[in-house]
Amino acid sequence: MTISLQFFGATEEVTGSCHLLNLGDKQVLLDCGLIQGSKSDAMRNFDPFPFEPSQIDAVILSHAHIDHSGRLPQLVKNGFSGPIYTHKASAELCEIMLKDAAMLQKRDVERLNKKRIKQQLPPLEPLFDEQDVLRTVKQFVPLNYDEQIQPLPQLKLRLNDAGHILGSALVELWLLGINKKIVFSGDLGREGMPILNDPVAIEEADLVLMESTYGNRLHRSWQQTIDELAEIFAATISGGRGNILLPAFSVGRAQELLYLFHLYAKQWDLSRWKICLDSPMAIEATKVYLNNYPIMDDDFKRFTRQHPGEHPLLSNVEFIQTTEQSMELNEISEGLIIIAGSGMCNGGRIRCHLEHNLWRSECDVIICGYQALSTPGRMLVDGASQLTINGKPVKVAASIHTVGGLSAHADQEELIHWYQQFKSAPPLLLVHGEPEAQQGLIEAIKASSIRQPSSLLAVQRGDKLALDSLPELVWLP
Template sequence: MKIQFCGAASGVTGSCHLITTEKHKILLDCGQFQGGKAMEAMNFEPFPFNPAEIDYLILSHAHIDHCGRIPLLIKRGFKGDIYCTDATADLVEVMLKDSGYIHEKEAEWKNRKAERAGKPFVEPLYTYNDALDALKYLKPVLYDQLIELNEEMKIVFNDAGHILGSAITELWIEEQGNVSKIVYSGDLGVMDRPILRNPTIIKKADYVIMETTYGNRLHPQNSTSIDELIKIVLKTIQRGGTVVIPSFAVGRTQELIYQFNRFYQDNSEYKRQLENLMVYVDSPMATTATEVFKRNAQVFDEETKAYILKGDNPLDFKNLKFTRSTEDSIFLNMDRHPKVIISASGMCEAGRIRHHLKHNLWNPKSSIVFVGYQAEGTLGRLLVDGIKDVTLFGEDIHVNAEIHDLEGFSGHADRNGLLSWLAGFRERPSELFLVHGETEAKHDFAKTIKDELGYDATVVEGVAEYVLENHKIVNREEALREAVSRDSLVNIKKRISDIHYDLEKILYNTQLAVDDGVSPERIAEINNIVLELEKMSLNLGSAVTKEDKSEPCCARAL
């Protein structure tokens, strides 16, 4: 069995991991690369595998960096089943249709420029119709439902607590009578957050593939970020400005609606001050996604269900307005009344948020509030890092607005959350692969694991392939360069033993050696050689012993 990491191995986007067995090939996620132009260009490169050979795609959740290249995978030959939770299937429809529409419009815009410049036309990554076609391959299932993919493979989805429908995947694979269990974390959520349940603790695995987005960072308490948000809002409206919140359409937007609902509905000190303040969700996709949330209340946490049972809709309040039309979106920037605008995309790379930034970044009365992860190379990351001049729609904008980064709203577990989830395994996995994180975060988290839990992790960098044999890991490239068969190890050990024996005969009869003309200096040198050979023999003997005593995989109890 082999694992090949084909995305989210050098950053936090493009999640895609291939598992190959004797009979089957399974893909874990097929996400889009997001960031600057170089990252976006990676989406058009060929897959490092033949899509037509993939039997199944296991989808962890509906964020575009995990599902965004599924229509392309199908265009290039994939005809298998795509398994995901039922809530994920609902959201994937929203995400992929929107993504296909955006790719089409971007290609049209580029081709208009290319035509005027006499340059060749470009093709969209995929179209709206390609996205529609991809939906036919979805096989929605429930959390905790055992799915038999075939005679050798079974999966179970567990709640990951990241977004609606997000899943931790347990995958059992049988080969040559042995059963191995792989656990894929997907993206792990934060404990005790509104709407969603906590990430499921998994007790046993042979191999773990784990995200490390915030592997070296701690979030502020969510309550602290909520208090900070309301203070920013109050301060901004008092000076007559607009609060612009770039937010991911799925996940963060719904949590923000939930929190504003609490401000408006509860008898809080803020209720009177916010009474006339409008909150706009200016994203057709976020609007539709919120409707999907309302249809999937069965997977909400107990607190949110309790609000619903009391007759309160936690995803609505009287001052909330969803805008769908372009005209309504344009009006928001013409209206000078203080307001809150929540708009996608969360990293400011596309969508209506860029128009709202154009109309507010220059204004010292306004505030821009980031509530999610900002990947390297994105406009959001540049603004968080303090850039003072940007270009939007061909216009140079000087940044005068206040910029805030409230990490407490992040949907990803921080370092301690990741470590807590990993510590839930009753037995140490044979191997832990760290992915979906920037290089420093992955290496720092690997050190934290070593310090806190006492075992090593493999930090995956770039497209890499590993061979898994009887719960041991072999890096494929190293194996090809350094492969030594078991018989070779045994023969080398025997030769060393023979040489060792001959040298000892000389050393044990030093006088005979001297009589034969061997100098004392030479004898001392030979003695040092013997010591080195002893070390080599012990090491090689250990390697052979490991080969002899390697335990076979055993079936894992469900």
Template sequence: MSIELQILGAANEVTGSCHLLKVGEYRILLDCGLIQGSRQEEARNSAPFPFDPKTLDAVILSHAHIDHSGRLPLLVKQGFRGDIYTHKATADLCRIMLRDAAYLNEKDARLENRKRERKGLKRVEPLYTVQEAEAVFAHFQPLDYAERVEILPRVAVRLSDAGHILGSAIVELWLHSDKQDRKLVFSGDLGRSGMPVLEDPAMIKHADMVLMESTYGDRLHRRWEDTLAEMASLLQAVTAKQGNILIPAFSVGRTQEILYLFAKYYDEWGLSRWHIFLDSPMAIEATEVYARNCELFDDESSQLWREHRITPMLPNLRFTPTPEESMRINQIHSGAIIIAGSGMCNGGRIRHHLKHNAWRRDCHILISGFQARGTLGRALVDGAKHIRLWGETIRVAAQVHTIGGLSAHADQAGLSHWYAQFEHRPPVVLVHGEPTAKAALAAHLRHSLSAPVHLPTYGETLCL
């Protein structure tokens, strides 16, 4: 009886995480993420799965980000009837994120169908509906960190803190066949050591194969102290000139980190002079989930959150959940810090704020996270002079700042350090990275650690 791992997503890209593990007659899916990027890339989400969802026995979900969880509704819609094992905080966040993704699917379909009806074209269906997203929730089997559970007769799993977002997990899998026992470790998305709010990624010592992300495998992040200094300098410089600051931020993880930093450095960064808006219903809900799970924070952040919460420490922070409140923000031409989704500017309210602000010379756009190829955020980072929003061309006169040190992903040094803790240098399979990042990390691991590295292609099957 064989043990095999098939790479069915994020082979040479960052989004769409999906890997099929076969242990004899059992089938386990690691992640089931949405493909994000250009329209052409996102169209691949509608393609049939390269397996029959009815044949799956279980899913193990590393964390809630939509590029890891976003196709779960399609999986259930097409016949999956098993359990989804994940950390309890991830289950809570997925209830928010999958509903939001479904709502946007339905909204986009409605808008597209209005255009199609006027042209006499065939109507389109949303990728999945809110009702179909909610059908996923009954399948969740929440786990705690460090809890080893036998999920199938030949498969045991344990989750450890990946330090990426709340509830993010490194997945350890003990696999038993008639001839051999094997241990697979899936990194999920690894966070950075020493970052605020969350604990550092857990270190694992034993594995027969390591499936590891490589998002920032080709670069080193700025030192955390330099990032804080850069944030302080930027806010002081912009305060002198006024204007607005737009912060496209991932609703889960990045938003809460930014709020924490704003609270901690409120006086030092002169934030009392600003009106701060959290303009994302999903981010508002996610922040409440973070507050309910502050025992998962590092010691300093946990104490600060328990004693003060975020809102009292940021007296000028305003939540704007309704569309009407969001639209009123665009009447402010100066003195507003607007935190809004989506993090890659491919949807959400940040696009409306870009329409009203990107053409202003006194506007500043603060990019705080990874921007995938084909996204509007990537275009801004790459220096686009014009962007298209709802059929209108908008001149980009705003100053675009990339604060790379805020990344929630480990850089090359962090990834290398995490892998170096494994004894006997097990084979490492790199996924979840663009080709240049994967190649650079592979070369580094081979040179510095003599690691046996493999760069898989889509659909490739590896034998354990």
């Protein structure tokens, strides 16, 4: 009987998380994420799965972000009918995010097929539609943190708080037939961030799969980040003209920004500015945050108890629901703060706002999240002089600020600290990171004073590891 783990996504890249656990006659998928980035990257989502979806017995989902959950409806469409185990809040968020993804799939494929017809290429079908999403949602099995279950005779499962977004989970897996334990970090959050609890420390494992998104860099401290934002707002507000755009992920970053604007409204002199959350999905996600406040950090829960009726995510923001309302914002030339998706500027309403503000030197764009290679957001970070938006070149004259301290991903030091809490220095495999970040993390671990992992490397797509050989790593052909 083969007990193995094979890696099919988020290998030497940050998107498309997908790992296959083979338990002999049972197969379990860890995440099933959408590949994001350039147009050629997105086209890889149309490739067949490298396994038979109907043979997958269960999926364990670390959290709701689309690069971890976005191909679940496609998996269901292609024959998967088993349970999807995830945290309760992640299940609620996925219902919102996957419906939005289905809408975007339909729109993007219609646009792409117009070009393919001109090129005499066969049209494509969307990866999935809303009916596939509805079927997928019915297959979710919501769990609580620290709740241990046995989804299969050979497997026990427990989720713990990863501190990345609402519902994000560290996945603990006990392989009962071979008496081994795997820990999968999913996306690992940071200590001291607002709203969420710190990532849980885990002490025992025979193998650790750890993300490495920011493995080669250190974030600014939380206080330095607050000071940096204060400087940006002070400079813009004192000028009295221009708008501020914040491309933000609809789940996690948008809610974090709303909380900060509430906490620092007076200090940052925001009262004279109109703050708009221009993202229907972020608005729906915010409602999920409101309903799940018991799993927030102590400061957030304390505030909600002490200020009934004054919720910190709702107090000073206007929700923009309709397209018409969103377009009206482009008639406002100054005094406007817009939070809108997508977080990497490769879709959503932020592109329209960039088209109307990016060429204006009196405006500011605050990049406050990870930007994948080849995305418009990454181009702004890398100093692009213009972007193509809706087929037209738009000059970059606005001030571009990259505020890395708002990242929801652990940096190099935090990743090492989280791993350091394992008692026996188990083998460590790096996933979910670009090669430069992974190599930087490997070098930092080797140079550190922590107990060195018995094995340490970044996995590649298709790598297959024999789990019954742990702690030695034996790679199967």
